[in-house]
Amino acid sequence: MDRVDVAIVGAGVVGLSIAAHVARPDRSVLLVERHESFGREASSRNSEVIHASIYYPPDSLKGTLCRRGNELMYALCRRHDIPHRNMGKLVVAVTEEEAASLPALLEVARGNGAAGVRLVDGGEARRLDPNVRCVGAMHCPSSGVVDSHALMQHFRAVALNAGAAEAYGVTLRSLERVADGFRLGVEERTGTRFEFEARAVVNAAGMGAGEVAALAGIDQDEAHYRIHYRKGMYFRVMRGIDKLPSMLVYPVPPQDATVGIHTCPDLAGGMRLGPHDTWVDSVDYTVPEDLGDLFFEAVKPFLPSLDRGDIQADMAGIQSKRFGPGEPSRDFVIRDEADRGLPGLIDLIGIESPGLTSSPAIGEMVSGLVEDALAR
Numbered sequence: 303m304d305r306v307d308v309a310i311v312g313a314g315v316v317g318l319s320i321a322a323h324v325a326r327p328d329r330s331v332l333l334v335e336r337h338e339s340f341g342r343e344a345s346s347r348n349s350e351v352i353h354a355s356i357y358y359p360p361d362s363l364k365g366t367l368c369r370r371g372n373e374l375m376y377a378l379c380r381r382h383d384i385p386h387r388n389m390g391k392l393v394v395a396v397t398e399e400e401a402a403s404l405p406a407l408l409e410v411a412r413g414n415g416a417a418g419v420r421l422v423d424g425g426e427a428r429r430l431d432p433n434v435r436c437v438g439a440m441h442c443p444s445s446g447v448v449d450s451h452a453l454m455q456h457f458r459a460v461a462l463n464a465g466a467a468e469a470y471g472v473t474l475r476s477l478e479r480v481a482d483g484f485r486l487g488v489e490e491r492t493g494t495r496f497e498f499e500a501r502a503v504v505n506a507a508g509m510g511a512g513e514v515a516a517l518a519g520i521d522q523d524e525a526h527y528r529i530h531y532r533k534g535m536y537f538r539v540m541r542g543i544d545k546l547p548s549m550l551v552y553p554v555p556p557q558d559a560t561v562g563i564h565t566c567p568d569l570a571g572g573m574r575l576g577p578h579d580t581w582v583d584s585v586d587y588t589v590p591e592d593l594g595d596l597f598f599e600a601v602k603p604f605l606p607s608l609d610r611g612d613i614q615a616d617m618a619g620i621q622s623k624r625f626g627p628g629e630p631s632r633d634f635v636i637r638d639e640a641d642r643g644l645p646g647l648i649d650l651i652g653i654e655s656p657g658l659t660s661s662p663a664i665g666e667m668v669s670g671l672v673e674d675a676l677a678r
């Protein structure tokens with residue numbers, strides 16, 4: 303294959319959703335992924351929460367795509383039997399001081415368009431989930447969890463059924479603008495290199511997205527495309543969850559611009575706690591066992607039945623952020639780079655949380671950009 307209509311770089315949940323949305327029998331679409339299979343990075347190392355968009359500004363891409371993604375996600379999961387659970391979320395206040403901050407939190411959540419959010423007192427919170435202790439909470443009924451692997455398998459199956467092809471173990475090394483599109487230089491695991499052309503290129507490379515844009519000549523620093531790695535670590539609750547919450551339970555957000563260590567019930571009946579976030583310079587998925595006290599102290603106030611011996615270090619994932627330590631948060635970038643002289647290069651940069659929730663909506667949005675690029 304020396305020429306395709308659309309090349310998609312990155313087979314995480316975002317690249318796969320885009321492939322599912324753009325593939326058609328009369329169009330050649332190729333997914334290029336450096337690992338031996340799909341979903342080996344952020345898309346399989348996250349909390350699997352379907353977010354309600356309580357924290358993202360309403361007119362940001364994070365806000366609009368999260369709200370649309372939340373709706374699309376439940377519809378998709380119901381229609382295609384993708385394992386998921388809409389158990390709702392409680393953002394819990396464990397002191398009167400924290401409770402005093404809940405009305406402001408509710409106002410932000412409502413302003414951001416989160417569906418059905420309301421405040422409940424400690425008694426009602428306990429009726430919603432008997433294993434939670436708090437003096438008050440914000441209830442977000444549209445939060446839930448999804449099996450991210452099953453979601454990716456669904457997108458992949460839709461893409462392949464519509465005629466898309468995939469190339470695994472293949473890393474993009476060069477990206478050059480040519481007369482009617484782009485020339486892509488790729489390298490296989492064996493070191494073999496080859497080139498092909500694409501009329502449109504979608505950069506859904508997660509941690510590698512800034513570098514892919516740079517291959518096309520975009521200055522990562524000037525564009526704010528440089529990716530900073532934020533590692534999120536999890537501990538697992540090692541016993542049955544009969545005395546632990548079945549809902550998502552989050553603390554009132556701490557002052558460090560994180561959502562705080564929360565419960566992540568999984569669909570197999572288990573539960574993780576996390577994430578605890580830290581900036582890293584390189585990919586490192588280790589979780590030090592000696593963080594156990596920190597995790598325990600963080601959740602003990604609202605999970606009184608938990609014992610220190612119940613938790614063990616589990617897994618970690620890395621968020622791809624467009625900002626580094628001390629810098630203000632930045633939105634997703636999703637755009638055709640026509641104004642940089644690169645029409646048909648569609649960059650997706652900084653697709654951190656809520657990227658999983660947003661993935662069906664991102665697929666929808668990018669498919670519009672691809673149609674425009676191919677129609678030029």
Ligand SMILES: Cc1cc2nc3c(=O)[nH]c(=O)nc-3n(C[C@H](O)[C@H](O)[C@H](O)COP(=O)(O)OP(=O)(O)OC[C@H]3O[C@@H](n4cnc5c(N)ncnc54)[C@H](O)[C@@H]3O)c2cc1C
Nearest residue numbers: 312314316336345348349351474508510534619657658659
């Ligand atoms: C700890 C953590 C918790 C999170 N929790 C949630 C949550 O609860 N809810 C939510 O909505 N979101 C959450 N997220 C965010 C969500 O997981 C991501 O936004 C989403 O998975 C991003 O998907 P992606 O396809 O863009 O990236 P990825 O899954 O990272 O995929 C990118 C792919 O590109 C490939 N690639 C990179 N460079 C190249 C190259 N040069 N050539 C070929 N292939 C390349 C990579 O190998 C990778 O497979 C969380 C993320 C983390 C890390």
